[in-house]
Amino acid sequence: MVRLILAGLAVLVLAVAGFVGYRTISFTAPPPAAEAAIPDTSDYAIDANAAAARLGEAIRFRTVSLVAPSDDRAPFTQFHAWLQQTYPAFHAAARREIVGELSLLYTWAGSDPAQPPIVLLAHQDVVPVAAETREAWRLDPFGGDVQDGAVWGRGAIDDKGSLVALLEAAEFLAAQGRQPVRTIIFAFGHDEEIGGEDGAAQMARVLAQRGVRAWFVLDEGMAALDDHPLTGGPAAMIGVSERGFATMRVHAAGQPGHSSMPHRETAVSAVAEAVDRIHAMPIEQRLEGGPALGMMRALAPQLDFTTRMAVANEWLFGPLLRARMADNPPARALLGTTIAPTMINGGVRANVLPAEATAMINFRIHPRDTPDALLAQARARVADLEGVTVEWEGPARAATEMSSTTSSSYALIASLSHQLLPDAPVAPALVLAGTDSRHYDGVAQDVYRYQPLLFTAADLELAHGNNEHISVENFDRMIRFYIGLMQAGAMQ
Numbered sequence: 001m002v003r004l005i006l007a008g009l010a011v012l013v014l015a016v017a018g019f020v021g022y023r024t025i026s027f028t029a030p031p032p033a034a035e036a037a038i039p040d041t042s043d044y045a046i047d048a049n050a051a052a053a054r055l056g057e058a059i060r061f062r063t064v065s066l067v068a069p070s071d072d073r074a075p076f077t078q079f080h081a082w083l084q085q086t087y088p089a090f091h092a093a094a095r096r097e098i099v100g101e102l103s104l105l106y107t108w109a110g111s112d113p114a115q116p117p118i119v120l121l122a123h124q125d126v127v128p129v130a131a132e133t134r135e136a137w138r139l140d141p142f143g144g145d146v147q148d149g150a151v152w153g154r155g156a157i158d159d160k161g162s163l164v165a166l167l168e169a170a171e172f173l174a175a176q177g178r179q180p181v182r183t184i185i186f187a188f189g190h191d192e193e194i195g196g197e198d199g200a201a202q203m204a205r206v207l208a209q210r211g212v213r214a215w216f217v218l219d220e221g222m223a224a225l226d227d228h229p230l231t232g233g234p235a236a237m238i239g240v241s242e243r244g245f246a247t248m249r250v251h252a253a254g255q256p257g258h259s260s261m262p263h264r265e266t267a268v269s270a271v272a273e274a275v276d277r278i279h280a281m282p283i284e285q286r287l288e289g290g291p292a293l294g295m296m297r298a299l300a301p302q303l304d305f306t307t308r309m310a311v312a313n314e315w316l317f318g319p320l321l322r323a324r325m326a327d328n329p330p331a332r333a334l335l336g337t338t339i340a341p342t343m344i345n346g347g348v349r350a351n352v353l354p355a356e357a358t359a360m361i362n363f364r365i366h367p368r369d370t371p372d373a374l375l376a377q378a379r380a381r382v383a384d385l386e387g388v389t390v391e392w393e394g395p396a397r398a399a400t401e402m403s404s405t406t407s408s409s410y411a412l413i414a415s416l417s418h419q420l421l422p423d424a425p426v427a428p429a430l431v432l433a434g435t436d437s438r439h440y441d442g443v444a445q446d447v448y449r450y451q452p453l454l455f456t457a458a459d460l461e462l463a464h465g466n467n468e469h470i471s472v473e474n475f476d477r478m479i480r481f482y483i484g485l486m487q488a489g490a491m492q
């Protein structure tokens with residue numbers, strides 16, 4: 001009998017091992033959507049150094065996001081005039097509109113109005129350089145110097161590099177008399193760094209009112225990494241969704257009085273308990289239901305065998321996988337919503353019972369979760385805490401729609417990236433920060449965030465950081481990418 005059980009167990013183990021092995025081996029990238037027909041981008045006769053010098057000029061306009069009505073608009077209007085002067089062929093070919101006071105909306109009309117347009121985004125504004133960080137800059141943050149093979153200054157990466165590269169590409173084509181068949185729309189917001197409400201949101205509304213339903217929208221947001229944490233090698237990550245953002249306000253009302261004879265709970269202890277419970281509330285952490293599984297599949301050939309076995313068999317190794325990723329913040333963010341208590345406030349004196357206490361908890365919302373469900377879950381967790389209420393502070397923003405990884409537009413972006421960065425497999429990714437493109441869900445089915453910039457882990461600190469700079473090599477690649485995109489996507 002014992003032998004029979006052992007034999008049965010052995011068969012079971014073999015069956016599981018076989019199944020795990022089969023799934024591991026068959027876990028590969030899905031066949032790519034038909035490779036897009038793209039031109040050879042190395043053929044373009046671009047003067048990268050001259051283009052880099054022009055990016056330097058663009059950086060000298062101090063287009064820091066405007067926060068007060070009295071903030072100086074002149075850097076923006078001067079930047080607009082400079083764009084008109086610097087890119088004359090494009091400006092002659094395209095229609096320019098000013099939207100929301102300072103945003104630029106260009107329409108380069110195609111000869112075939114039946115083809116849905118391409119919408120290309122970038123933003124004009126930059127974050128300020130804090131006075132206390134000025135010392136840490138090697139060069140003038142608004143000097144736009146070209147040195148050591150790079151263009152230096154605020155906005156070099158985020159996001160004047162992209163804006164200028166788009167216009168370099170458009171000018172390159174327009175100057176040769178090339179005309180699009182499919183309309184190309186350029187939307188350059190002026191307030192991306194402070195939410196995009198006056199710029200991107202308004203331009204998206206204008207486009208929606210005109211009935212524009214684009215083939216796809218492309219914005220900044222993701223790039224290629226030279227050492228992807230999963231594979232240790234390069235990977236080009238195309239953002240297919242952007243996390244949502246919401247802040248939860250937890251309020252506790254208490255009995256005011258002297259602390260010598262306290263009630264069992266004070267407003268402070270109640271708010272602390274509520275924050276603790278909400279922080280610890282169970283959040284689904286899975287590969288499926290977001291871009292994570294698609295990313296793993298696309299990178300499968302580069303994954304080491306054990307990682308591949310684990311991700312191919314989440315049914316078995318899910319807990320192990322989650323435990324491994326739990327200590328890695330970017331990996332955790334990929335698998336599920338993250339919860340970060342950020343502020344707590346209450347009481348005025350050490351010996352006085354406060355009448356109220358409040359706390360703020362910041363949520364970054366994964367595509368599988370909704371703000372409503374998260375709020376309901378938080379409320380249920382604290383339902384028995386007397387005097388505690390939980391609300392979203394301001395609007396709660398869900399994650400954006402997930403864009404397709406099998407569309408013809410994804411194939412176009414992926415093919416161009418692959419030609420320009422042949423060592424970097426292309427994978428879908430979740431954008432962890434915020435971009436203007438989240439306002440464009442109503443304008444196109446597919447919204448992508450990608451630039452073919454090859455970054456090291458250290459480079460990721462540059463956007464908004466000290467010594468922001470872009471290598472001329474990266475900048476040149478970006479221009480070629482955009483020319484190829486316009487040519488293959490809109491001119492044939």
Ligand SMILES: [Zn+2]
Nearest residue numbers: 158159192220
């Ligand atoms: Zn940006």
